Amino acid sequence: MLLFWFYTVWIPLLTVFDRALSSYSEDQCSWKGSGLSQQPGSVEQISLHCAEGSLDWLYPKGALRLTLSPRLPSTVVGPGGNRHSGSGHITACVKPAESFHGAQLYLERDGILELLVGDRPESQRPPRVRCFSRHPGERVALFLQATPHQDISRRIAAFRYELRGVWNARLSLDSDPVNSEGACRPCNDTEILMAVCTSDFVVRGNIRSVVENQDLQVSMIKVSATRVFRQKYALFSGAGRLTKAGEIRTLLECGVRNGAGSFLFTGRVHFGEAWLGCAPRYKDFQRAYSLAKEARQIPCELASD
Template sequence: MGPEAVFWTLVLGLICIAEAGMMGDQCDWNGSGLTSSTERAVTPVYLRCREGSVSWLYPRGALRLLFKPPLPADERDFRVCVRVIRRPDPPDFFQNIQLNESGAPERFPARIFVEGVRRLVPLYAPDDGDVRELRCFRSRHGQAALYVEAEPEEGTKRRVAFFRYEARPLVRRHYDPATADCRPCSDSELEMAFCTSDLVSRGMMVGSEQREDLDTTQLTWRLTKLVRATAAHDAGDLADDDEYYRYEIDNSIEQTSRRPHKRTRVRKTRGLHAHVHVPRACGAAAGAGEFFLMARRRLGKYSLVCAPRLHDWKTLVERRNAEGTAHCFLQH
């Protein structure tokens, strides 16, 4: 079936089928194809955030995803990137590489099309021969929509079409800590990155690997002092939902209960590592020395924001804290 035929099949399904499933109007959407009474049903989903996820259990019929991210009044168009998840992401932090391995990828049970003018443009298909999990497209006249069409059912096997998305303005007029590029950060950008990043740590690069599936270079860091790590999840034996972290020097981690009625528990783990990604076009590689690492979670992975050498960062911290002009209290 060609893209045009698919388009009109979906449109007719949306018009003619009264039961089109639940509608979403949020950052994340979770739904099930079992709520649809027909394989031609189309579920409209409205995504009004800059980033989020879509999880479609037992996909059946199709979804129409309309992206409406919050943008400044004078910025109309934007770019959307979708990362198809075919296997669970490994833990954020690990002691050795073996603990950071994920299982074999599974077939993604849906095809994704960008809605164009009277036609659908293929964006992702399980058998399109492209190994990239990450696919991007641009809005048109301030509008962006995807059709996610379920593949034919295969018996009663449990299937989940899960992907993450990110929508960003086409032009960056101000510093945006959620995006990384190849140039060094200015002093003001370093300060903002420290205050807003999801991962802040001292570290040494111990390896690099090209990730064709993500179109990035994956840098492996040995963390020597982990200052802050937010939004961590699925961290194996290093975390659970009831804990927060206070990190100490010498690559150790202390875990302390935040609930007053629970007994304080302290556990130290040596040899903590993390993966941080940079665009493959930057040509990054492992370098000698200690750096001050600042990264933000993007599409489920840590993405590099700034990484000055430690002695340069210390100089900036001492000067800004002495002046009292920093956006937040800086540390090293």
């Protein structure tokens, strides 16, 4: 009798709730829904149109196919800020939630599936950020396949995503080859000047300490910022009038060490975290900037000391 009540009363109520819950965000950056109303073997088609957002799939059942069609600004789509002059490459990264369970996430590239995130046992470490590139003319989508479980009530497959244009490897973060290649190589003068113009943060400061995280395979650089030229979000803050504090991440394999002196830190914000790009000593930046200014070859102005 109890089982009959569950299927005739509770399941229909859950299905109605599920249909009401399944929705896009107003700006079409994110989607939230559940698999309770999906038919076995069905694939729900989803399309999102932002450079960053999220997906939350409750009670995974069946499959989802997610197409990312971002309305990226022209400045991040191709070199030189020209939407049509660039190579058309887009770098995308997904960051699974620590509680990601109940589904497997695949990259679908020209009809071929590549596993990005598996359905892991709860005892395993949280899944890592995964990145990939889309080349011109390629058809790319994300495919989520629910895995069978007797109890789906505690299963949620959720992740955040970010997309950018041609994304320099040194400004990314995963162990995936698309990100780590060349990430530890020092910047030349041209790269330093371009980083000043295009980075999410440009900060002059000193290294207070470097903390290594073996689990994440990253180094956390604790920075005292004496001047914040630009920052996306409140990365460097504090009550002090002259200095602000912040943290910048880089790959552990780069072997960053504590060093005396003033540096110019540049880089990208990735899922709310600051990741190191070019970081010359401030005097080296001043030299490169002065030479380029004299030759009238500076890509942008910076109010340096």
